[in-house]
Amino acid sequence: MMTALKKCPICRKPRVEEHAPFCSARCRDRDLLQWLEDGYALPGPPADPDRDPEA
Template identity: 75%
Template structure:
């Protein structure tokens, strides 16, 4: 049974073992930047807003 490799989730090129699941350091870094810029979100209700003056 052969295993089908999925492409890089950012650009669609074949994955590289060194950067798996991405094809390059560039795509890996683009994904990290998307996480850091709140480009991805976990589904669910919004978190309650806390008033920082009360702490």
């Protein structure tokens, strides 16, 4: 198992276990916002395999 010190992917500071994998709740929120923005930026709706083509 890797024992290297992991860093916050947002600001590169050493992460805090309480907020892993981030260093703080603030960075965690920032990552979440980026993730949501990426979702809104999708070019189109994903295909829905459960949709009935005859509906």
